[in-house]
Amino acid sequence: MRRSNRLSLALAVLVVAALACNLPQAAPSAEPNAAFTAAALTVAAQLTQVAQTQSAPTSAGSLPPPTNTSLPTIAPPPPTIAPPPTLPPTPTQICDAAAFVTDVTVPDGTVFAPNTAFVKTWRLKNVGTCSWTPSYTIVFDHGDQMSGPSAQALTSNVNPGQTVDLSVNLVSPAVNGSYKGYWKLRNPSGVTFTQFYADVKVAVLSSGFDLYTRAPDAAWIGGGGGGGGTILTFGGPDSDPNGFVMYRSGFLLEDGSSPSKILETHPKWVDDGVISGEYPAYTIVAGERFRAKIGFLAKADGTCGAGKVKFQLNYKEGGSLHPLGTWTKNCNGNLMTLDVDLSSLAGHSIRLVLAVLADGPASQDWAVWVAPRVVLP
Numbered sequence: 001m002r003r004s005n006r007l008s009l010a011l012a013v014l015v016v017a018a019l020a021c022n023l024p025q026a027a028p029s030a031e032p033n034a035a036f037t038a039a040a041l042t043v044a045a046q047l048t049q050v051a052q053t054q055s056a057p058t059s060a061g062s063l064p065p066p067t068n069t070s071l072p073t074i075a076p077p078p079p080t081i082a083p084p085p086t087l088p089p090t091p092t093q094i095c096d097a098a099a100f101v102t103d104v105t106v107p108d109g110t111v112f113a114p115n116t117a118f119v120k121t122w123r124l125k126n127v128g129t130c131s132w133t134p135s136y137t138i139v140f141d142h143g144d145q146m147s148g149p150s151a152q153a154l155t156s157n158v159n160p161g162q163t164v165d166l167s168v169n170l171v172s173p174a175v176n177g178s179y180k181g182y183w184k185l186r187n188p189s190g191v192t193f194t195q196f197y198a199d200v201k202v203a204v205l206s207s208g209f210d211l212y213t214r215a216p217d218a219a220w221i222g223g224g225g226g227g228g229g230t231i232l233t234f235g236g237p238d239s240d241p242n243g244f245v246m247y248r249s250g251f252l253l254e255d256g257s258s259p260s261k262i263l264e265t266h267p268k269w270v271d272d273g274v275i276s277g278e279y280p281a282y283t284i285v286a287g288e289r290f291r292a293k294i295g296f297l298a299k300a301d302g303t304c305g306a307g308k309v310k311f312q313l314n315y316k317e318g319g320s321l322h323p324l325g326t327w328t329k330n331c332n333g334n335l336m337t338l339d340v341d342l343s344s345l346a347g348h349s350i351r352l353v354l355a356v357l358a359d360g361p362a363s364q365d366w367a368v369w370v371a372p373r374v375v376l377p
Contacts, residue, residue, distance in 0.1 A: 096187050097128035098194035104165050108199040112172035114286035115347030120148075120198045121167040124185075132158040135188040138166055141195065144179040147171040148198075151186070172202050174286045174346065209282045211292075211352065211372035212261045218277035220245050222268040224358070230268075232275070243268040243275040248368060252298045255335050261371040264297065265356045267309065273362045276355040278316060285376055286346035292372035294327060295335040296364075304331035305364030312355040313340060317348060328359065335370065342374065 104121035112118060126132060137151045148170045158164045173179055180199045184192040211218075216234045222243030223229035230242040238244050248262040267273035296307045308330040314323050325340055352374070356367045 094128050095130040096132075096185070096191065096193045097126075098185055099125045099127045100194075100196050101125050101163055105167075106198065106200065109201060110199075111201045111203050113283055113347055114172060114174045114176070114202050116172045116283070117347065118170055118172065118200075119167050120170050121165050122183075122196050123163055123165050124194070124196070125163045126158045126160050129160055130187075131160065132164075132185070133188075137186045138168060139184055139186045139192060141182045141184045141192065143181040143197065144173065146173060146179060146181055146198065146200075148181065148183075168198075170198060172200055172347070174202075176202050178202075208288070208376060209279075209352070209374035211279060211354065211369070211374070212263050214279055215245065215247075215263055215277065218279045218354075220275065220277045222273070222275050224268050224270055224272050224274040227270075238264075238266070241269045243273060245275065245277060248297065252302060253335065253368065253370070254296045254298050254304050254331050254333050256298075256302065257335075259293075259370050262297075263369045263372060265354065265367055265369065267356050267358045267362050267365055267367070269362045271358065271361055273358045273365075274355065276353055279352045279354075281349050281351050282374070283347065283349045284342050284345040284374070286343055288342045288346070288374050288376050290324070290338065290340040290342060290352070290372070290374055292338045293335040293370035294329055294338060295368060295370070296329075296331040297366035297368055298331075299364075304333060305366065306361075307331045307364045307366055308359045309365050309367045310357040310359055311338075311367065311369075312353075312357065313338070314353040314355060315345065316351040316353055321353065329367075330359075331364075 101123040104123050106118055106120045132154055134154050134156065136154045138149075138154070139151045140148055148168045152168060154164075154166070156164075168183070170181075178199075178201050180197055182195055182197045184195050186192045218234075220232040220234060221229040222232050222240075232240065232243060232245060234245055236244045236246045238246065243266050245263070245265050248264045249260050250258050251262055252258055253262070265275050265277070267275045290313060294311045296305065299305050309328075311327045311329060312323065313325045314321050316322070324342075325338070327336060327338065329336055354369065354372065356365070358365050
């Protein structure tokens with residue numbers, strides 16, 4: 001038993017000795033910067049390890065081969081298809097068609113006196129494929145007809161490509177203003193085509209007609225008593241036995257007045273003697289009137305003489321003489337006022353005629369017209 005204890009003790013000593021040889025030795029004291037240096041080296045080593053890990057190729061056996069992924073492709077827009085070219089339409093052949101060429105008479109805006117007759121003529125060209133025959137007509141379509149016909153037949157054939165002058169008779173309206181009438185052509189089937197028009201203005205074209213001022217321009221004749229007429233010279237002398245015509249401005253009249261525009265017309269110095277004066281042509285405007293005063297010169301003492309006459313206002317048109325008024329007057333101390341409406345002659349070119357006829361003896365027939373004139377009130 002003692003022997004066994006000894007062996008056990010010896011084994012225990014050997015074990016302790018072996019353990020003592022393997023215990024770690026105490027580490028030597030480090031310098032103060034050693035820890036910082038070690039830390040820096042450790043960080044550098046880690047960074048290097050990370051860089052090597054990122055840059056180092058992965059072995060073929062460790063990762064699957066990369067998959068090639070295509071970038072997305074933007075599809076190009078579909079090509080623009082140009083529309084087919086538009087072909088010009090095939091011209092349609094028109095049977096009835098006209099083109100306006102010019103106004104042969106009465107251009108647009110022509111000014112007429114009221115109630116003036118005129119002829120409007122258009123020049124047209126046949127631009128259709130059918131000939132115009134006398135079965136074709138000019139027809140009024142709308143606007144101001146101006147007394148024109150509702151329909152008027154053509155007078156001859158007009159073939160395609162030809163021009164023709166077409167006329168209608170018109171009359172300007174009686175009232176001042178602008179007027180426009182539209183016309184068309186009409187074929188035998190009643191179809192109208194191609195519009196054209198007449199465009200006129202109506203206005204007073206004259207400021208009147210002063211028969212006192214124009215007296216020297218009139219043709220004066222003295223006659224009567226069974227003899228022929230004698231041409232008289234304006235201005236007298238007042239001793240001419242055939243009668244005389246002259247201004248007597250400022251002379252004393254039977255009513256005691258002395259107006260500035262006195263025209264004396266003394267008939268031939270015979271019983272029932274006559275004097276007349278035909279004035280130049282004048283176109284009457286609608287609304288115009290003839291105005292004057294008639295009477296006698298007074299004697300030197302201001303009293304009336306024995307004068308007694310017939311005053312006449314006439315007009316001449318187309319060679320014929322037409323009366324407008326007759327007034328019988330004797331010297332009685334009063335003048336007679338005349339006011340004659342000439343509207344019925346509007347638009348007519350006439351020649352006014354003043355006349356004095358002795359009613360019996362021509363003694364002291366000092367007949368006068370005071371300011372005779374045509375005026376538009």
